[in-house]
Amino acid sequence: MEDGGRMPEWIRHCIHVVGHMRLAWLIGALLVLGACSRTGLGLEEGDPFEPQGVDASGGRQQQLPRPDAKLPDAEIPVEPGLDAAVPGCIPSEEVCNGRDDDCNGRVDEVPPIPCPGGGQRYCVAGRMSQCPRRCDVCIPGGERVCFLSYCKYWATQSCTADGRSFGGCHEQDPPPECRKIANDKKYSRELEQCCVDNGYCCLDEFDLDGDRDRNELLGNCEEILCK
Amino acid sequence: MRLSLLAVVAFVVLATPARADDCARPDVVDTMPIDGARGVPTNASLVARYATTAEYFGEEVSFGVVGATPVALTGSYNGAEQLLSVIVPEPLLAGTEYEVEWPGLRGLNTANKGRSRKVRFTAGAVEDVEPPSFDGLVGFDWDYEREQDDCTDRIEERFVFDFDVGVAADDGGRDSLSLVIFQTQGPTVPADAPKPIHVGHFPAPGERVHLVDTVSASTGRVCYAALARDSTGLPSSGGQERCTTTVEPPFFDGCTESGHGRAGAATALAIAAVLIAAGRGRRRTSRS
Numbered sequence: 001m002e003d004g005g006r007m008p009e010w011i012r013h014c015i016h017v018v019g020h021m022r023l024a025w026l027i028g029a030l031l032v033l034g035a036c037s038r039t040g041l042g043l044e045e046g047d048p049f050e051p052q053g054v055d056a057s058g059g060r061q062q063q064l065p066r067p068d069a070k071l072p073d074a075e076i077p078v079e080p081g082l083d084a085a086v087p088g089c090i091p092s093e094e095v096c097n098g099r100d101d102d103c104n105g106r107v108d109e110v111p112p113i114p115c116p117g118g119g120q121r122y123c124v125a126g127r128m129s130q131c132p133r134r135c136d137v138c139i140p141g142g143e144r145v146c147f148l149s150y151c152k153y154w155a156t157q158s159c160t161a162d163g164r165s166f167g168g169c170h171e172q173d174p175p176p177e178c179r180k181i182a183n184d185k186k187y188s189r190e191l192e193q194c195c196v197d198n199g200y201c202c203l204d205e206f207d208l209d210g211d212r213d214r215n216e217l218l219g220n221c222e223e224i225l226c227k
Numbered sequence: 228m229r230l231s232l233l234a235v236v237a238f239v240v241l242a243t244p245a246r247a248d249d250c251a252r253p254d255v256v257d258t259m260p261i262d263g264a265r266g267v268p269t270n271a272s273l274v275a276r277y278a279t280t281a282e283y284f285g286e287e288v289s290f291g292v293v294g295a296t297p298v299a300l301t302g303s304y305n306g307a308e309q310l311l312s313v314i315v316p317e318p319l320l321a322g323t324e325y326e327v328e329w330p331g332l333r334g335l336n337t338a339n340k341g342r343s344r345k346v347r348f349t350a351g352a353v354e355d356v357e358p359p360s361f362d363g364l365v366g367f368d369w370d371y372e373r374e375q376d377d378c379t380d381r382i383e384e385r386f387v388f389d390f391d392v393g394v395a396a397d398d399g400g401r402d403s404l405s406l407v408i409f410q411t412q413g414p415t416v417p418a419d420a421p422k423p424i425h426v427g428h429f430p431a432p433g434e435r436v437h438l439v440d441t442v443s444a445s446t447g448r449v450c451y452a453a454l455a456r457d458s459t460g461l462p463s464s465g466g467q468e469r470c471t472t473t474v475e476p477p478f479f480d481g482c483t484e485s486g487h488g489r490a491g492a493a494t495a496l497a498i499a500a501v502l503i504a505a506g507r508g509r510r511r512t513s514r515s
Contacts, residue, residue, distance in 0.1 A: 096465070098465070106464050107464050107465065108464045108465040109358070109464045112462055115307065117306070117307045118305035118306055118307035118308065119305055119307040119308045119423075120460075122407065122409075122423075122454060122462055122465070123464075123465045124409045124411065124421050124452045124453075124454055124465040124466060125409070125411045125421060125450075125452040125465055125466065125467065125468045126465065127411070127419050127420060127421055128420065129409055129420060129421040129422070129423055130417075130420045130421065130422050130423065131307065132307040132308045132423045132426075133307060134279060134306055134307055134309065135279045136441075136444070139251075139279060139280055139335050139336055140250065140251040140278070140279050140280055140336065140378050141250050141251030141280060141335075141336035141337055141378045142335070142336045143336075157379075158378050158379045158380075159336075159378060159379075160376045160378055160379050160383055161249070161250060161251070161376050161377045161378045161379075162279075162385075162439060163279045164385075164439075164440065164441045164444070165383070165441050165443075166379075167376065167378070167379025167380075167381055167383065168379065168381055223335050223336055224336075227306075
């Protein structure tokens with residue numbers, strides 16, 4: 001320390017230099033972070049693509065594949081060829097991934113896969129679709145038996161015209177074979193068992209099969225369930 | 228006395244829940260090509276889509292040149308998509324008008340036979356060889372709907388979607404294309420497997436495709452994509468997704484789920500009680 005409390009000149013010079021180095025480190029770190037976020041390195045592991053798609057209301061979303069994304073075995077590109085139609089594109093086998101792998105200017109032109117029950121699976125939005133199903137939930141007009149905790153304890157529900165849901169649970173007289181059980185046991189497992197045993201299609205409200213699924217159907221449901 | 232008896236009978240008849248005849252009837256709901264289509268490729272297969280309940284038992288499809296004696300063809304039924312298709316034995320003759328009559332089918336859960344449909348179309352001069360090109364969905368609007376259901380005889384809540392489709396082209400002509408729509412994101416759709424939700428004729432320019440879905444399957448973030456399929460079944464390449472976020476309005480549906488009669492009676496009693504109370508209130512007001 002010099003007289004008057006002042007630092008020596010060489011110490012002040014050192015502090016100045018160190019300060020500049022810190023600033024340089026900070027700027028360097030920020031640049032690296034910025035570059036990572038632009039290339040998608042900051043995405044979560046296991047998510048090979050950022051969300052695709054364009055918002056129907058006009059908002060755009062990005063469609064950037066992760067450069068380090070691990071593709072499933074079926075999607076590993078084959079050895080690149082030399083006849084790329086798109087400049088800068090390295091052709092490989094076309095697979096369903098939302099990209100123009102074979103560099104012909106078209107995306108995902110992969111053949112559909114036949115389904116065992118009819119129809120085909122298609123490549124759409126970079127993924128292979130499910131096989132088509134006859135209906136979502138139930139065959140329109142089909143009826144299942146449901147149970148109520150009051151009055152007659154027996155009720156029915158109809159499948160909606162579009163097969164996408166069941167309607168309300170409408171109270172009904174129990175059939176003769178289950179009337180006594182309904183009177184004696186009321187809203188009970190025994191009543192559901194009677195429903196199943198007598199050839200009705202019954203909502204498994206009491207989980208008779210012990211699989212913890214109380215929304216499934218038990219009994220004779222051939223004409224109600226989508227196949 | 229007679230009048231009041233008639234009124235009572237009419238009330239009972241109208242108030243009794245009865246299934247509409249339309250419930251589950253296995254009608255023809257769509258055809259490809261559509262009625263009046265022109266330039267249908269000479270190698271096109273003919274397809275009709277039936278309602279969900281339809282069952283095919285080998286019913287014959289009538290086909291022939293307009294004005295000539297038709298021939299009976301046996302179709303091939305794809306129960307997963309409810310599509311009945313026939314392959315014409317000879318290539319279609321360019322410029323010739325044909326008529327095909329799709330049979331009414333029997334169905335599950337209904338005693339009614341479905342309605343048949345007659346379709347006329349004119350053959351073009353080309354063969355359909357190349358897959359179509361298609362820009363996919365351009366956008367869509369959604370809304371919330373409460374409509375009387377023919378099968379449950381009560382109000383059902385649904386989201387409705389109106390889709391706009393992009394430009395499509397095919398060597399077999401636009402009229403011969405069909406449209407397949409998929410839900411690619413949603414509460415009941417696995418992330419890696421879009422769900423097919425619609426197959427139908429390709430809409431005319433400016434026409435929108437109207438679809439409904441349950442509230443549970445389409446509330447929140449939902450995305451859709453579509454592809455075009457030509458008359459030989461070749462698809463366009465996979466379309467781009469269009470997404471939005473839907474919101475379920477908090478509609479009040481009463482306090483009971485046990486049936487219309489009961490709900491109606493409860494509502495009537497509640498209204499009567501309110502009216503009586505209001506009447507008393509008014510009387511009290513007039514006295515004071």
